[in-house]
Amino acid sequence: MYPLRPLCGIKLKEGETRFTVLPEQTLPGVSEAGISEAFPLEGARSLYGATKYAAEVFINEYAQMYGLRAIVNRCGVIAGPWQMGRIDQGIMALWISRHLFGGALSYIGFGGKGLQVRDMLHVRDLLDLVVYQANEIDKLKGHTFNVGGGVTNSASLYELTGLCRHVTGNSIEIRSAPEERPADIPYYVTDNTAVRQACGWSPRYSLETIVSDTVRWMRDNQEALRSILE
Numbered sequence: 001m002y003p004l005r006p007l008c009g010i011k012l013k014e015g016e017t018r019f020t021v022l023p024e025q026t027l028p029g030v031s032e033a034g035i036s037e038a039f040p041l042e043g044a045r046s047l048y049g050a051t052k053y054a055a056e057v058f059i060n061e062y063a064q065m066y067g068l069r070a071i072v073n074r075c076g077v078i079a080g081p082w083q084m085g086r087i088d089q090g091i092m093a094l095w096i097s098r099h100l101f102g103g104a105l106s107y108i109g110f111g112g113k114g115l116q117v118r119d120m121l122h123v124r125d126l127l128d129l130v131v132y133q134a135n136e137i138d139k140l141k142g143h144t145f146n147v148g149g150g151v152t153n154s155a156s157l158y159e160l161t162g163l164c165r166h167v168t169g170n171s172i173e174i175r176s177a178p179e180e181r182p183a184d185i186p187y188y189v190t191d192n193t194a195v196r197q198a199c200g201w202s203p204r205y206s207l208e209t210i211v212s213d214t215v216r217w218m219r220d221n222q223e224a225l226r227s228i229l230e
Helices: 004-008 047-066 091-101 123-135 157-168 193-199 207-220 222-229
Strands: 012-014 019-021 072-075 077-079 105-108 117-122 144-147 154-156 174-177
Touching (some): 072 123, 077 091, 077 123, 091 157, 091 222, 117 123, 117 207, 123 193, 144 193, 207 222
Parallel strands (some): 072 144, 077 117, 105 174
Antiparallel strands (some): 012 019
């Protein structure tokens, strides 16, 4: 939900398998721990990002006008069983399903090397957090949190490919398309420091567990899912 220009303005270093954040940044709210709640909000987003931000604005307006006890969670990539991945969203499920059911994938943009990075959060970790927040709503109401897997649960597409190959035992064709598309960003990792401190919460499920749980679910429901995810 953050604006595109600042996100693309984060200073990054190109490594062998991923982009990493440089220690010195000119933008607030970005560090080697990821992107925090202090990151700039002014600027154009994708239409998808705009809908997320609009929802946040409406929640805050309702809270102010009607005394709604509300918390805003700005979530990164949520993944795990029952995610119906498509080419335009649900990147984890899409990547895993291609390795299970076959089909090509592409590293799009940023040189076509698959170095762009996202952090992933198991849906069960999000559930644990929301249950805690609901039980502590009077203490936490009015807060806005960046919620995600953080640096520990982050991966580039290149690294995710290796993990999918390891868990599924399958290799597939990965094409290269160096040109960026509108609304592509090279890096988004959640700095979840604030929510960890306020809620005593942290992700319990590793990136490999997210992939393994999703693979198990897809295999258990292979016939039903094949026509949806292929």
